[in-house]
Amino acid sequence: LAKTTQPISMDSYEGQEVNITCSHNNIATNDYITWYQQFPSQGPRFIIQGYKTKVTNEVASLFIPADRKSSTLSLPRVSLSDTAVYYCLVGPQTGANNLFFGTGTRLTVIP
Amino acid sequence: DAGVTQSPTHLIKTRGQQVTLRCSPKSGHDTVSWYQQALGQGPQFIFQYYEEEERQRGNFPDRFSGHQFPNYSSELNVNALLLGDSALYLCASSNRDRGGTGELFFGEGSRLTVL
Numbered sequence: 001l002a003k004t005t006q007p008i009s010m011d012s013y014e015g016q017e018v019n020i021t022c023s024h025n026n027i028a029t030n031d032y033i034t035w036y037q038q039f040p041s042q043g044p045r046f047i048i049q050g051y052k053t054k055v056t057n058e059v060a061s062l063f064i065p066a067d068r069k070s071s072t073l074s075l076p077r078v079s080l081s082d083t084a085v086y087y088c089l090v091g092p093q094t095g096a097n098n099l100f101f102g103t104g105t106r107l108t109v110i111p
Numbered sequence: 112d113a114g115v116t117q118s119p120t121h122l123i124k125t126r127g128q129q130v131t132l133r134c135s136p137k138s139g140h141d142t143v144s145w146y147q148q149a150l151g152q153g154p155q156f157i158f159q160y161y162e163e164e165e166r167q168r169g170n171f172p173d174r175f176s177g178h179q180f181p182n183y184s185s186e187l188n189v190n191a192l193l194l195g196d197s198a199l200y201l202c203a204s205s206n207r208d209r210g211g212t213g214e215l216f217f218g219e220g221s222r223l224t225v226l
Binding site: 044 | 115146152153155214217219
């Protein structure tokens with residue numbers, strides 16, 4: 001599974017848009033990009049997944065450039081409850097459970 | 112619809128002891144994976160069980176073993192506990208045909224402290 005690189009931490013004020021970028025230079029042709037969110041003492045929770053261009057759901061947007069060597073998770077108008085660790089994962093959409101999480105990005109939302 | 116449930120939520124052991132952690136997968140899921148998450152780190156894959164057999168294994172010693180039962184629930188056993196085994200142990204479930212980076216559902220974990 002391809003390894004990923006993300007910023008260790010980010011701070012943002014409430015109501016702002018937050019963009020977290022992930023580098024995955026060795027992404028394979030059949031790999032998808034998936035983001036998980038984790039609150040303290042809880043298991044990770046799926047946020048969004050994409051293969052190319054842009055994906056949007058009720059929680060976030062995921063932007064993937066044409067070369068797919070990076071991706072950006074965008075959280076619109078963050079609130080204090082969005083304070084969490086965000087993990088970028090790269091791997092097959094199906095058939096692989098041995099996910100590589102890395103250390104993630106710790107997002108702190110400030111009032 | 113119950114999600115992934117794990118027990119116990121917290122436990123304390125001493126070095127050299129053995130521990131068993133339990134997991135019930137989300138309804139409709141047949142595959143269980145276990146992860147270890149040390150403080151300040153991301154989860155690390157231990158192993159995956161499907162059809163009562165270990166299918167994939169991460170870089171963990173043989174002190175870590177598991178089992179899956181016919182009802183798809185699973186146990187994680189750790190023998191000869193070390194201080195470094197202190198961590199949050201996460202269980203994740205999926206459906207074999209859909210298991211992948213976007214289809215894992217995690218429990219809230221079992222926090223193990225080894226003294």
